[in-house]
Amino acid sequence: MSRVDPICSAGVGSLSVRSSxxxxxxxxxxxxxxxxxxAAEVAALAELDEPALVQACLSGMRQAFDILxxxxxxxxxQLCYRYVGNHEDASDLTQDVxxxxxxxxxxxxxxxxxxxxxxxxxxxxxxxxxxxRKPPTQNIDENAQIxxxxxxxLSNVFRxxxxxxxxxxxxxxxxxxxxxxxxxxxxxxxxxxxxxxxGSSVGAVKANFFHALNNxxxxxxASR
Numbered sequence: 001m002s003r004v005d006p007i008c009s010a011g012v013g014s015l016s017v018r019s020s021x022x023x024x025x026x027x028x029x030x031x032x033x034x035x036x037x038x039a040a041e042v043a044a045l046a047e048l049d050e051p052a053l054v055q056a057c058l059s060g061m062r063q064a065f066d067i068l069x070x071x072x073x074x075x076x077x078q079l080c081y082r083y084v085g086n087h088e089d090a091s092d093l094t095q096d097v098x099x100x101x102x103x104x105x106x107x108x109x110x111x112x113x114x115x116x117x118x119x120x121x122x123x124x125x126x127x128x129x130x131x132x133r134k135p136p137t138q139n140i141d142e143n144a145q146i147x148x149x150x151x152x153x154l155s156n157v158f159r160x161x162x163x164x165x166x167x168x169x170x171x172x173x174x175x176x177x178x179x180x181x182x183x184x185x186x187x188x189x190x191x192x193x194x195x196x197x198x199g200s201s202v203g204a205v206k207a208n209f210f211h212a213l214n215n216x217x218x219x220x221x222a223s224r
Contacts, residue, residue, distance in 0.1 A: 050114045057105060065105070069098050072115060075187065076122050082182045083126035085167050093129060097122045112196045119187075119197045123179050130171070169219040176200075177212035184209055 042063050045056060050071075056064035076097050081090035100121050108117055170178055176198065183189045183197060191205045198205065 051110060054105060054108060054110075054114065065102055068114065072118050073098075075115065076118055079119060079122045079182070079187065080126055082167075082170075082186055083130055085171075089129070093122075093125055097125050100125065116193060116196045119183070119189075120199075123197060127175055127179070165220060165223055166216075169216050169223065172219055173212055173215055176204075177208050177215065180205055180208040181212040181216065 041061075045053065045061070045064050045067055048056065048064075048067075050068065053064045053068055057068070073094065077090055077094045080093035080097070081087065084090055084093065097118065101118055104121075108114070170181060173181065179198065180194055183194045184191075189197070191202045191209075194205045195202050
């Protein structure tokens with residue numbers, strides 16, 4: 001009995017064809033796997049910019065995503081820590097952010113930077129994790145005239161021994177105010193960058209920041 005085993009690269013499976021008095025033909029169909037990159041290719045990835053790394057990752061080079069994680073892990077972790085206030089939960093949330101980013105990388109269109117896109121995922125993941133306790137506050141008018149010179153950014157307060165009280169007070173802010181304050185004060189993002197993360201206008205970001213600072217001062221004063 002003769003046998004022919006052609007190898008194809010479209011799908012996975014097998015097919016046998018029998019006919020009385022005729023040879024049996026067995027066709028094996030296997031899925032082709034991308035070749036592992038060489039050490040030189042992996043080393044060259046570190047020199048690529050982020051759009052090129054995204055394309056390399058989408059083409060099947062998982063090592064490219066490892067480099068993206070290494071570049072942004074610290075910033076994403078710090079963002080998560082600002083929301084939950086402990087290292088264990090922050091680490092779990094950071095992993096969740098990058099897992100969602102990996103699964104959704106095909107949807108990344110490059111309109112904003114990869115860092116902005118990761119912050120957007122991070123904010124959503126964190127807000128799903130923590131529940132905001134909303135204190136009474138004034139409504140925010142996106143068209144309100146907010147001066148470019150913000151109130152005292154409380155830099156002295158952030159560096160003071162009352163760091164725990166500050167974190168607790170930030171947790172009481174409405175979601176948008178809290179996120180804006182965290183991105184502005186801790187991550188030193190511009191109003192435009194924050195607007196890109198939140199999908200809002202620069203005017204709304206300025207208003208959120210303005211009211212967040214005032215509400216934070218009020219909460220801290222009340223806690224004395």
